Amino acid sequence: MTRSTSGVPAAELAPSPSEPLRLQILTALALHRMATTGQLRLMLRPHGSRQLISRALNRLRSTGFVGLTPLPDSDRPRTHAWYLTSEGSRATRDLPVLRGRPPYPITSTTAASIKTPHTLTVVRTHLPFAADARRLGHEHGPWDWTPEVAHPLGEGERLIADVVLHYTLVDGEHRRKLRAFVEVDRSTMSSERLAVKLIEYARLFQYEAQPVGRRRPVSAGPVWLRWYPVFPRVLFVLTGASRTRLRDRISDLQGMVAQHPLVTALAREVPLGAVVLEDLEEHGPSGPVWVPLAGGEPRPWTDV
Structure with a gap:
C-alpha cells in the first residue's frame, strides 16, 4: 500500500495475534x-x-x-x-x-x-468503532484510525483533522469502504470556534491547487482527490459538558450548515453528523445516536 507525503494513509489490516x-x-x-x-x-x-x-x-x-x-x-x-x-x-x-x-x-x-486529555479522548472515541467492527464482522482495526492528518487549504494554510477513519462494511461478498474525518471536541473551545471547523472542511472540499508556471489557471481537480476517491464524511464527537450544553453545541453546528453558503454546499454532497461520546460508547457507532447536521432524526453513522 502506498501513502502520500501528506501523511494520509491507506487502510491497514488489523494486527495479527501472531505478531510480537x-x-x-x-x-x-x-x-x-x-x-x-x-x-x-x-x-x-x-x-x-x-x-x-x-x-x-x-x-x-x-x-x-x-x-x-x-x-x-x-x-x-x-x-x-x-x-x-x-x-x-x-x-x-x-x-x-x-x-x-x-x-x-x-x-x-x-x-x-x-x-494527555485530548489524546486519550481521541483513543477513547476509536474503541467503539473497533468493537462494533468486531461484533458485526466488518474491517476496522488500530491502524485504520490515523490522528492528526494535515491537508492543504492554499496560501500556506492547512486543515488538520483530529482523525482520518477507514472502515469497510462487509455483507457476505459485498464490501463497502467508508472514510470519515473525525473531530473530537471536549468542550474546551467556544461553540463558534468548533463550528468554524465546518468552514475549513468546506474550503478543503472546494480547494483546487493550480499548476506552477502556467499563464492561465488550469484546474488539476480538487486536492482531496490525491488521497480519497470520494470526500470523507465529517463526524463530530462531543463530550466534557452537560447534556444541555452538548445539545447546544450540536445546534450551533447545524446552524453553520444552514447559514454559511460554503458549508451548505458541502452538506449537499457530504454526510455530516455529530454524536455525544457517552452515547457512542453505550450504543456503538451503528446505533441511532448520530444527529445529521443537515437535519433529520438520529441514525447510525453510516446513514447520516
Missing part, C-alpha cells in the same frame, strides 16, 4: 501518540488479560522505549498513560504503517501530561 505484542504496542503508541493499559488491551488484545499488556509495557519501559505519565483527575492513583520515548520513536520510524507520517515523540512526562 511488544512491536504492536510500539506501533500503536507511535500512531495514536498515547494510550492507557486498558485502551491498549481493547485495541490489540480485546480478549486477552490486562496483565498480558502490563508485562509487555513494563519490559518496554525497562529498555527505555516507553514512558508513562499519571492521568490527571483520576480516581485511581496508579492509572497512567503510556507514550513513546525518543528511543522508542526512533525504533518505530521505519515501520510500514507509519510510512509518510511525521514523528511526534514526547520526550518528557511534562510534555506528555499536556497532551
Whole structure:
C-alpha cells in the first residue's frame, strides 16, 4: 500500500495475534501518540488479560522505549498513560504503517501530561468503532484510525483533522469502504470556534491547487482527490459538558450548515453528523445516536 507525503494513509489490516505484542504496542503508541493499559488491551488484545499488556509495557519501559505519565483527575492513583520515548520513536520510524507520517515523540512526562486529555479522548472515541467492527464482522482495526492528518487549504494554510477513519462494511461478498474525518471536541473551545471547523472542511472540499508556471489557471481537480476517491464524511464527537450544553453545541453546528453558503454546499454532497461520546460508547457507532447536521432524526453513522 502506498501513502502520500501528506501523511494520509491507506487502510491497514488489523494486527495479527501472531505478531510480537511488544512491536504492536510500539506501533500503536507511535500512531495514536498515547494510550492507557486498558485502551491498549481493547485495541490489540480485546480478549486477552490486562496483565498480558502490563508485562509487555513494563519490559518496554525497562529498555527505555516507553514512558508513562499519571492521568490527571483520576480516581485511581496508579492509572497512567503510556507514550513513546525518543528511543522508542526512533525504533518505530521505519515501520510500514507509519510510512509518510511525521514523528511526534514526547520526550518528557511534562510534555506528555499536556497532551494527555485530548489524546486519550481521541483513543477513547476509536474503541467503539473497533468493537462494533468486531461484533458485526466488518474491517476496522488500530491502524485504520490515523490522528492528526494535515491537508492543504492554499496560501500556506492547512486543515488538520483530529482523525482520518477507514472502515469497510462487509455483507457476505459485498464490501463497502467508508472514510470519515473525525473531530473530537471536549468542550474546551467556544461553540463558534468548533463550528468554524465546518468552514475549513468546506474550503478543503472546494480547494483546487493550480499548476506552477502556467499563464492561465488550469484546474488539476480538487486536492482531496490525491488521497480519497470520494470526500470523507465529517463526524463530530462531543463530550466534557452537560447534556444541555452538548445539545447546544450540536445546534450551533447545524446552524453553520444552514447559514454559511460554503458549508451548505458541502452538506449537499457530504454526510455530516455529530454524536455525544457517552452515547457512542453505550450504543456503538451503528446505533441511532448520530444527529445529521443537515437535519433529520438520529441514525447510525453510516446513514447520516
